[in-house]
Amino acid sequence: MSTKAPGILPAPSSPSRLTPSAVSVATRDIHLAFGRNRVLRGVDLDVKAGTAACIIGPSGSGKSTLLRAVNRLLEPDRGDVLIGGRSVMGDDPDALRQRVGMVFQHFNLFPHKSVLANITLGLRKLRALSREEADAAALTQLDRVGLRHKAHVRPGTLSGGQQQRVAIARALAMSPEVMLFDEVTSALDPELVKGVLATMADLAGEGMTMLVVTHEMGFARGVADTVHFMDGGQVVESGTPEQLFEAAASPRLQRFLSQVL
Amino acid sequence: MDILRTLRETFLDLDAMGQALPELVRVGLPNTLILALCSAVVGTVAGMLLAVCGLSRSRWLRWPARIYTDIFRGLPAAVTILLIGVGLAPLGLLIWGPNPYPLGILALSLIASAYIGEIFRSGIQSVESGQLEAARALGFSHPSGMRLVVIPQGVRRVLPALVNQFIALIKESSLVYFLGLLATQRDLFRIGQDQAANTGNESALLLAGLFYLVITVPLTHVVNHIDSRLRTGRRRDGNDGAETADDDPALTITQEAH
Numbered sequence: 001m002s003t004k005a006p007g008i009l010p011a012p013s014s015p016s017r018l019t020p021s022a023v024s025v026a027t028r029d030i031h032l033a034f035g036r037n038r039v040l041r042g043v044d045l046d047v048k049a050g051t052a053a054c055i056i057g058p059s060g061s062g063k064s065t066l067l068r069a070v071n072r073l074l075e076p077d078r079g080d081v082l083i084g085g086r087s088v089m090g091d092d093p094d095a096l097r098q099r100v101g102m103v104f105q106h107f108n109l110f111p112h113k114s115v116l117a118n119i120t121l122g123l124r125k126l127r128a129l130s131r132e133e134a135d136a137a138a139l140t141q142l143d144r145v146g147l148r149h150k151a152h153v154r155p156g157t158l159s160g161g162q163q164q165r166v167a168i169a170r171a172l173a174m175s176p177e178v179m180l181f182d183e184v185t186s187a188l189d190p191e192l193v194k195g196v197l198a199t200m201a202d203l204a205g206e207g208m209t210m211l212v213v214t215h216e217m218g219f220a221r222g223v224a225d226t227v228h229f230m231d232g233g234q235v236v237e238s239g240t241p242e243q244l245f246e247a248a249a250s251p252r253l254q255r256f257l258s259q260v261l
Numbered sequence: 262m263d264i265l266r267t268l269r270e271t272f273l274d275l276d277a278m279g280q281a282l283p284e285l286v287r288v289g290l291p292n293t294l295i296l297a298l299c300s301a302v303v304g305t306v307a308g309m310l311l312a313v314c315g316l317s318r319s320r321w322l323r324w325p326a327r328i329y330t331d332i333f334r335g336l337p338a339a340v341t342i343l344l345i346g347v348g349l350a351p352l353g354l355l356i357w358g359p360n361p362y363p364l365g366i367l368a369l370s371l372i373a374s375a376y377i378g379e380i381f382r383s384g385i386q387s388v389e390s391g392q393l394e395a396a397r398a399l400g401f402s403h404p405s406g407m408r409l410v411v412i413p414q415g416v417r418r419v420l421p422a423l424v425n426q427f428i429a430l431i432k433e434s435s436l437v438y439f440l441g442l443l444a445t446q447r448d449l450f451r452i453g454q455d456q457a458a459n460t461g462n463e464s465a466l467l468l469a470g471l472f473y474l475v476i477t478v479p480l481t482h483v484v485n486h487i488d489s490r491l492r493t494g495r496r497r498d499g500n501d502g503a504e505t506a507d508d509d510p511a512l513t514i515t516q517e518a519h
Contacts, residue, residue: 073397098400108395112414112491122399125409167395174399 022050022209023084023177030069030079032062039065040076041233047226049084050207054220054241057230058256063213066230067180070211071100083178098126101171105183107163109155109170115142116151119170127174141169145199161192165199172203179203181212197223217260221245229253274464281456281465285472289449294476296362296434296448300369301427307370308377313407315382326378333375338433342368346440361440369437373430380422385415417491424484428477449473 025047032040039062047053055063068074070081072093080087088096110118119138123129129137142148145165147158155163164184171179181200185193197216201223204210214220220227220241227244229237231252237244245261248254314326333341345368346361353364388411396406416423435450442451453469456462 071398073394094397094400094402097398100398102395102398104391104395104398106389106391108389108391110392110395110410110414112417121409122401125405126400170399 022207024049024082025053025070025178025209025211026082026085027066027070028080028082030066030076030081032065032069032074032076039233040069043069043079043230043233043235045228045235045238047209047211049209051225052204052208052210052212052223053226053228054224055211055213055228055230056215056217056220056256057236061230062233063230064182067102067182067211067213070178070180071097071102073097073102098122098174099176100178100180101174101176102180103164103167103171103182103184105186107155107160107167107187109163109167111154111156113154114152115147115155115158115166118155118166119173122170122174137173138169141173142166144172144202145169159192160188161195164188164192164196168196168199168203178209178211181210181214183213183215185214185216215260217245229256231256271463272467274462277456277460277462277464278468281452281468284447284452285449285465285469288445288447289452289469290472292446293431293434293448293450293472296366296369296437297427297431299366300373300434301430303366303370304373304377304426304430305423307374309381309412311374311378312381312385313412315378316385330375330378333371334379336372338372339436339439341372342436343439344368345371346437350440360446361437361442362446365434365437365440369430369434372433373426376426376429377423380419380426381412381416384417384419384422385412387418388414417488420484420488420491424480428480431476432473 025045027043027045030040030043031038041062043062043066045053045055045066055066057063065074069076069079072081072088075093076089080089082088083096083099109115110121113121116135116138119141120129120131120134123134123137124131127134139148139151142151145168147162147165147169150158150162150166155166158166167184184200185196188196193216197219200210200212200219204223204225212219212224222241224241226238227241228235229244229248229250229252237248237250237253244253245257248257311326311330314322315330317323317326336344342365346364349364349367350361353360357363385407392414393403393406393411396410397403401409435448437448438451438454442448447455449469449472450466453466456465
């Protein structure tokens with residue numbers, strides 16, 4: 001994998017372009033185990049409002065589990081998740097997830113619904129919008145990802161890259177304060193990766209707070225404000241892309257970078 | 262050639278068929294359809310309930326569903342129909358009067374729901390876990406995610422199996438004759454069989470059999486049609502093939518913008 005992904009020139013993500021709704025995300029000493037398998041062992045993470053944080057690390061290091069702990073798809077055994085500086089551990093998890101958008105490696109679009117209906121489902125059932133309001137909001141998001149002309153087809157007829165952009169539109173339609181991306185380009189053919197990364201770079205440029213688990217080192221280097229290296233269920237090293245990619249301090253990160261770059 | 266003639270007279274006696282035809286159409290067909298339709302509706306609703314209980318995280322829902330399914334799937338249909346239809350007859354007499362249909366429908370529904378519950382359960386379980394996860398990530402509760410996203414997909418996947426079960430139900434409805442039917446309550450099978458017993462000629466029974474085929478064979482083809490429609494989406498969606506990055510205007514625009 002190259003360190004520079006040609007064609008992805010990120011929009012600047014300076015604080016001046018911060019959207020009003022952007023909030024910070026932090027985790028404090030998150031522990032999470034599947035049975036005896038302790039996947040997260042005390043994760044501390046700080047993502048400032050309106051910044052994009054890339055989480056990198058070897059397979060099994062707990063990156064995806066950490067994302068699911070942030071929106072409590074997986075309940076941490078211990079620790080705290082702070083959004084906008086406030087703990088969300090006491091919140092209703094369903095209400096919390098309406099504020100936190102998530103995009104998955106395998107898209108997970110609903111195959112029995114049209115592209116438009118995929119996006120309007122949450123708006124209609126959870127936000128109680130009328131059909132017209134929901135359709136209009138969904139089409140706005142489809143415009144953003146350049147797929148308005150696909151509104152009435154089933155997701156199965158789209159390419160992987162298009163499906164992933166629909167998944168991003170579906171998450172954005174709920175007006176989330178934070179977006180979580182879980183290896184969203186890992187299941188895509190190489191030629192489709194760029195379009196999805198460009199959409200994400202746009203979003204970062206608009207000042208969305210983003211947590212991005214990725215193997216795309218070019219994206220981490222070019223778009224992320226901070227990069228966090230996870231290994232063995234902990235964040236081993238955090239910093240700016242320059243700090244991590246040019247001057248890795250820990251031997252584990254140095255070894256990881258030498259393998260992936 | 263005697264054998265052929267005997268066979269023809271036994272099975273293809275048009276006079277015998279003609280005699281049975283009015284009753285088959287006026288009495289037998291409606292009765293068979295009432296028995297099958299009612300038990301199909303009750304069996305499907307109860308089957309969905311069983312499937313949901315069978316998939317529940319609570320053992321207090323899971324185990325009763327499991328035991329119920331094992332019992333009514335494991336018993337011969339004739340045994341269930343007799344046990345329910347005869348065993349509960351005094352109770353039925355109090356509620357509905359001397360009509361074997363409600364108990365017959367109940368017995369058929371109990372059997373059908375056990376099978377249909379398993380069909381739904383396998384369908385729901387075959388839906389990828391990512392579907393529920395995506396629904397939950399949007400903010401749907403577990404029950405809402407199941408109801409809006411997982412179950413509709415699971416049911417679509419098992420439509421052919423479900424129709425097989427309906428076909429079995431239409432055939433099994435003939436067993437209700439065990440419960441003793443008045444002349445006006447007779448179903449297709451009973452009318453054909455009565456005629457055959459009276460005349461020693463099986464032609465009426467063969468005609469009754471043809472009636473069953475007229476119901477069941479189109480049913481299979483209808484479901485295959487629905488199944489393929491559901492797989493490809495609505496007809497107006499059907500023409501859109503997958504696109505590559507090359508012919509996707511959005512991609513080039515986004516890339517040029519940077």
